[in-house]
Amino acid sequence: MRTAIVWFRRDLRLTDNPALSAAVGEYDRVLPVFVWAPEEEGPWSPGSAQRWWLHKSLERLDEALGNAGSRLILRRGPSLEALKTVAAVTGADAVLWNRLYEPGARDRDSAVEEALRQAGLTTRTYSGSLLFEPPDIATGQGNPFRVFTPFWKACRATPGPRSPIPAPDSIPRPGDLPDSVPVAALDLMPCIRWYEGLEEAWRPGESGALSQLEAFVEGPVANYASRRDYPGLEGVSRMSPHLHFGEISPHSIWATVVSRSTSGGERGAEAFLRELGWREFAHHVLYHFPETPAKPMNDRFTGFPWREGPGEALEAWQGGRTGIPIVDAGMRQLWETGWMHNRVRMVVASLLVKNLLWSWKDGAAWFWDTLVDADLASNTMGWQWTAGCGADAAPYFRIFNPVIQGEKFDPDGGYVRRFVPELGCVPPRYLHKPWEMPESERRKIGFRLGADYPEPIVDLASSRKRALDAFQSIKGRAES
Ligand SMILES: Cc1cc2nc3c(=O)[nH]c(=O)nc-3n(C[C@H](O)[C@H](O)[C@H](O)COP(=O)(O)OP(=O)(O)OC[C@H]3O[C@@H](n4cnc5c(N)ncnc54)[C@H](O)[C@@H]3O)c2cc1C
Incomplete structure (x- = not known):
């Protein structure tokens, strides 16, 4: 036997x-x-x-x-x-x-x-767990890729992902299986019940992953390209934690999306498959540059004067009390559900590493503890991308303006109102910048800035300038 x-x-x-x-x-x-x-x-x-x-x-x-x-x-x-x-x-x-x-x-x-x-x-x-093995994809010179578009082109030039393998009908076992400890004995569940929001938001496990995918291919995938940036809409798949724990393989997702793509929905399907490509790219980069969870990929940023360690601003950011509505909505969504929409991840990360000049490593550590989809490859890439020091990163001078981002991607304010209910009475034109609401209007609706909702912890215009000056100071250094 x-x-x-x-x-x-x-x-x-x-x-x-x-x-x-x-x-x-x-x-x-x-x-x-x-x-x-x-x-x-x-x-x-x-x-x-x-x-x-x-x-x-x-x-x-x-x-x-x-x-x-x-x-x-x-x-x-x-x-x-x-x-x-x-x-x-x-x-x-x-x-x-x-x-x-x-x-x-x-x-x-x-x-x-x-x-x-x-x-x-x-x-x-x-x-x-990956569509393309990291060592199998290389530049013409045999080097790892550092830029997404040629990486993805090289992946797409291969014969492509294999078909998924069906689950076995039965698994042969010996008469006696060896001892096993109960799941509860691993002490994975926290003693304090802070996870009720997670229980409401998610169905962990393979069948939960399959129903989540089914709901996505039945609806949102067709309009993914145009709706994926709006955190208040059901525009994205929410497959990330299922993918992280391997409750579903990327091959199964790929095959389902390709086979169920409808006429008129091809653009959405292709945009979605490209996002799976970013997951592949993140793993490719981590595989070839294993030091990046602790160190900027671009050496120019070594010694950049980011603040590190505990501090009031970091705590306000973590707790969703920065006084900047879209940022607070995102950080509270993270706390309540263990997940945050991608557009908002970029906005909250930019506020931390640019406006507050706080180290991306502290941001990554908080995400690591609070995200259900926390993934070393994607989290490191997301943070280094936002800070400007990673592979194919946002340029250092691109600093998201959270007010403009909020007005553009949460135009009716539904997302902010859901996670920051104390702003519920604030009129739409001030929802993303309550500090601009005249005192007389505040009084009329009984809204007290600084009491009902914090004043912004940072001035967006002057902190933007401070960040640009700091980033300018390393511009002359040789790039790695
Ligand atoms: C600062 C920051 C930190 C991040 N940390 C993580 C993390 O720890 N774990 C994680 O899975 N993703 C991370 N991301 C990437 C992205 O935000 C999430 O993958 C996405 O929001 C998950 O939601 P979804 O499944 O609905 O995505 P969809 O938009 O439906 O995309 C489908 C899948 O593609 C992959 N994907 C999409 N966007 C990206 C991306 N930018 N990078 C890598 N893969 C992507 C994910 O596996 C995702 O499930 C981070 C992004 C930023 C800016």
């Missing part, structure tokens, strides 16, 4: 899971194992919102495996010890897994692979 362990990590699904399908196809008995070993991810162990999601997702995976005749074997790390123990008690001869691309995970995986081989086990790894 040949037995294989499938080591689940961020591929918490049965459909289009290459390691699982290979194990089911080639082995007599299959052991689905998940090892909780956050310390192995270095400084980037999952944040609070991700832990909440992981708890739920592991429960759903266990149920799905149960429906296929098996169950999830949960263990605490270290990963190598856990895998070796399960192999020893079950007589498994192979360990199969889908690859991860973060620097910490790659180091851990190569060490585990080497040690398992030395212990006489077969190891095999598969491509399950």
